[in-house]
Amino acid sequence: MFKPRSVFNNLISGGEERILTKSIKILKIGVEATSILKSKDNIKVKLEKIRKLEKLSDNIVFELSEMITSGGVAPNLIDDLLELIDKEDNVIDSLYNLTRELARYEIKEVDVKEKLNKNVERSISLANSAIQTLIKMETSKDLLKMGKYREEIEEIEENGDEIKDSLFDFAYNKNKINFKTFYHIFEIAHLCDDVLDNCEDTADSFIAIMNSIIS
């Protein structure tokens, strides 16, 4: 039966728009995960909470994948949209991996522990800013503003690289640390960087989709 309202709704809010709006839920999970990481909770409690968020994100990705592949978007956008939600999910996965590594090993040396915690906190704050900027980017209607948000995320990611480098320098220059501690710092530095890299990849993917839609 002809449903003028559904046809009209489909025109006013096309498949791409609905999918992109829903995909913001994944990013909001990312904001929640960074807030949990910044909280004063015990690391095991944090890990449990973030594990649940990661599962929630996987479910949203599954629903979105079904929406994308069952029609509703232009064929040339299917792969790009699937890639976008996969990258958004990678942000959550990398936050979860970071939490797991943080819970895995406790550094005994007080000064090393303080140095690492300080850098992890900075990195999580950057991740929070990057995800918030991603949300602003995906809720924006202005293509030029979207480009500016992408540049902001790029800058945040560069700051993240500096944290990673400073952690590497610290680990290599610090005398008398055992291999486990060294390796732990190394892993944490990489995992913090992964979160921001994934944010940047998501931003690039989103911009590519918007350009593909409008040009």
Place this chain on the structure above:
Amino acid sequence: MLGILVPILAFILIMLVSGNNLPACTGSIISSNILSKKWGITLAIIGYISGLFIEGSLLGRGVHSLMPFTSNELVIIALLVSIIIFLIAHKLRVPQSLSITFAFAILGITFAIGKQPNMIFTLSMIIFWIIALLIAIPFSIFLMNKIKKHTNKRNVWNSIHIIKISLIIVSFFVAFTLGANTIGFIYYALPSSIYNFVAVIIAIIVGGILFSSGELKRIGNEIIPMRYINSLTTQLVSVILVEGATIFGIPISNTQMFIASVYGTGMGYKDRFIKKKPLMIIVSTWFITALVSFVLAFSLVYLLV
């Protein structure tokens, strides 16, 4: 006996045209789910029929200029040749123009019975085909750049809504011009009879419903996966050029205009590599099918009549 064959063959040919051309009309709005398949097909069918009713008679002039005969047996040969060539090209998955095939079949018959078509009209028609093809490519580039320039990038979703609504309207007009031009050309070549009229209308509907699915899937995945602005430009160029030809009573190929404008929009992107070989194959196929249909129609008349 021969009188029955005319509506039957006309039915088959129009049915093939209706189904085969439907993706070029509403394929982009169906494949991008702007309209469901059912409503996309309905829109195209309404477009075909209204085009035939409102402007189809303009093609009557073209038919009379090319076809100084009305006998059933000669019309049957023209229809038969067109169906055979259409099916062979379809089997080989080669895009071909029914307007060109049918026009050259008629010319072949006209020469075979020792008559001459209106040469001024015939030459004008061929020149128009070449000019339209040459215009379609730069016109597509120009139009696409204009549309892009005037697209509001400050409100992306609003712009996309406007583009999508425009796509529906333009898709309807692609079907309208096809109904007026290609289907009008075939219909006015048939002897005037209620049976032929009913056969043509039913063929449009049946062809659109039954014979478009495969093509919709193929073209939707292989040809139409274009961006919204490309689709809009391609359709718009096709509508403008086919409508221009219709006004002068010249049968023209929608497929030809569609493919030329697809190339035009592709060339509009500086960073895109466009293969020229497929275009050359398509153009040479049009020449070959025109020649084959002329020779086949001429030979059949020479041997049978």
